Amino acid sequence: MFSTDQFLMLIAFFFIIGVLTTKFSSRFGIPALILFIGIGMLAGSDGLGLIYFDDASLAQLIGIFALVIILFEGGLSTKWTTIKPVAVPSLLLATVGVILTSLIVAVAARFVLDVTWLEGMLFGAIVGSTDAAAVFAALKNHNISEKLGATLEAESGTNDPMAMFLTLSFITLLTTDHAGFLSVAGDFFIQMGVGLAAGVLLGKAASWLINRVNLESSGLYPIIAMGFALLTYSLTAVVGGSGLLAVYIAALVVGNSDLTYRHTIFSFNEGFAWMMQLGMFVILGLLVFPSELFQLEIIIQGLFLSTVLILLARPAAVFLTLIGFSYSLREKLLVSWAGLRGAVPIVLATFPLIAGLPNAQLFFNVVFFVVLTSALIQGTSISPAAEKLGLTGPKKVTPFHSLELVSIGKANAEIIEYTVNEETRVIGQTLSDIDFPPDVLINAIIRGETLVTPYGETTIENGDILYILVSKKRKKDLKTLLGERRSVPED
Template identity: 60%
Template sequence: MTVTDSFVLLAATFLIVGVLTTKFSSRLGVPSLVLFIMVGIIMGSDVLGIIYFDNAQLAQMIGILALIIILFEGGIQTSWKSVKPVIAPSLSLATIGVLITSGIVALAAKFILDIGWLESILFGAIVGSTDAAAVFAVLKGQNIKPRIAATLEAESGSNDPMAVLLTISAIELLMNPEASIMSMIGLFIVQIVVGLLLGLVFGKLAVTALNKINLDSSGLYPVFAIAFALLTYGATAFLKGSGLLAVYIAAIIIGNAENIAYKHSIFRFSEGFAWMMQILMFVILGLLVFPSQLFTWDILSKGLLMSMILMLIARPIAVYLSTIKMGFSKNELVFLSWAGLKGAVPIVLATYPLLAHVEGSSLIFNVVFFVVLTSCLIHGSTITMLAQKLGLTGPKKTTPMHSLELVSLGKADAEMLEYEMEEDSAIIGKTLQDIPFPKGTLVNAIIRTDTLVTPTGNTIIEAGDFLYILTSRKRVNDIKKLLEQKKEPEEIVEEEVEAEPV
């Protein structure tokens, strides 16, 4: 068998095993990304010996590429309506929170790991941020209250610039003692500003291009969208901005645009691609670590102690201090403190000192890896249970296991809307013929508890229904206003009175 054939076989094995592990992760109560890492470790040279992999530069490149796709998918799924009210606390957590976390961890690392001050600062910088891949993976499909979930998602999507800057700055100071701290601060400001501006520009440009271009195949539209994500990162990084931040901003703009051709296709393709890249990234990172070096008493004891300090001291202090007077309750602060998941970003950042040949980089990498593994295992498996204990869960999310897409809509002046009916909607309890839909609007299908209901004029709308509505693009906003109308307070009271037993 040739090298190419072997590579194809291994890639197929990784993907199949990765997909199957997601089936078992929910039953075991373990986040799937932990199982992906374990697949890599088991396949590695220290266990089964199938693959010997120690290329930190290739792992870093794959990790960054995967993070671009994961952030893009997370961004297009993010509702601007839910993120807008939590911008202030999210940005505070992404900047001040990361600084405080990194500082406390650095202080602990100095004495626990017995390394120099700059090396300790480097370690704190690497593990200071929450990870978008881990947060998106754990929160997806959960029924955490929207405000808290939006805060965590926005924080994890925007805190990479701070972590990257602190890591690069610490390495620069280690390798070049003459480096100026003021230049580092200036670099951070440039990264944030350029990242925000180019994210906005490329996001608007992508929306316009997707709607204006007339491609021969509908399957090219999702590829075109992904290409814009890669272009956004590349152009922003070239201009010294934060590429990951720009990708997340651009994705939010694309995902919240009123009308985009083949929107459902773009969403579905991005979701599948993000899963594939997540599997690949965590398996590769698992391959990069050597269990014989990781699972030693020295690394386990130091790593466990650093994990406890990070989870129980550094993150809670950072959350409380960076969200002062921002309207969070005690229970919400406890949950935000516990939900600071670590994931791929710290491991990818830990490859930077390896490539720069920083003294003690192997120790830093192994302890970082153990901290991430501990965080994913403990945080990831308990986050939903803690939310329930603290009363921070909302109505159970019901994602329909179906797809309704008209491939011709991209070139037609038409739009297929998918809308979930909430309990307080004004049209709940009404028949379709009694609802004043705009002229030319057609309700094609209703999904009710995973069952297809063929709509007629006498069909009564119920809470939890998924409506699929075909309409002209110029009528989209009118229909959304109609569907989003809420019941008057007196109507709700009357219904509650009628529902009371006699």
């Protein structure tokens, strides 16, 4: 039994080691998921024996809490203008694609695991969704085509609700005599419809409150945003909707709205989402017992089902779902290979454990092994595959500059970051020639890796990043001057 001081020291080591592993993850191409889970397995009773943990209910609670934070951060950082052109194929991948993947895996699971058809369907549903964080961690150092990146981002952000719905539905069918497929199908439309509506409404409410309340500390604004994320999930789930879908939609609304202390909110949620990923993966690593996982029978079953998932189910789902859309063969191949499984299937595998299903422990162990093999095989090869298919550009270069964006709440003004593009009306003009509205001032210009001090004869060039001090009442005028409909959002 740990004392309080020893427990806090252990947590500190977990956080420090967990964060440092992300450096090795990006350098050696090993997904952070594997490293974090490895930390948990090492610290568990089958490893160093530091922590004994077998509480599936607590692991599920932590996992869902972490998923809410991760989905919220993902939605905040997603630009609607980027995913709008691929919204339809992405949503089809997130719904029809998940169903097709689950069905194909279910057939294999029925015979490999020697279970009933319904249990096979349950297993297929558990491993049906992809992991956004793992995919983009693997691709973050490469320029992937905007369409392809947006497709993967939108699919990964919206397919978790479908996988959870299918998982819970099959558990209901297995545990309730009077449940039928028609009632389950009806529940699907209710859950998704309520989730969509709740996400939009609560997202707008969150944006309105954040912009209207005048708090003493800027650090309190991210707390409000996080509170709304948790409220969105729980309130939607209580009224019978998909809480995960609602969280992602709400985050999209908030992230694409004009926000006070926008940079502070985004930075906090990015760091907090990383912390939640670390904690969730470590907990899931503690929950599994390696002595049970790495048995010959589990290894054979896991390898076979992983092969079916990676080489048959995912590609079949992608190619069938994207029929009629303008995706090349190479793009479909990469989308197929980028179907990386992550923490969500492991979290979903705790539901049968809690429900007390006969094959629940078998499912959990095999799902865990499938996730590990998917992360190791696909996660380490996504970037080489993208390069081989010619779908990446030059390696991304991280700029050396850093300029904190602020919202000056009491002065009713903000500093806005704006990237000049070919559609910007003032491109090619000098600052002295531009008829800026009152209460608008260009504070700095970032050009490549150089900080340009603006003065009257400075010319605006394509790709410049402008930092503009503007009063809130002049934001609409500034938007009109720059000339892009969504360049600077209105209140």
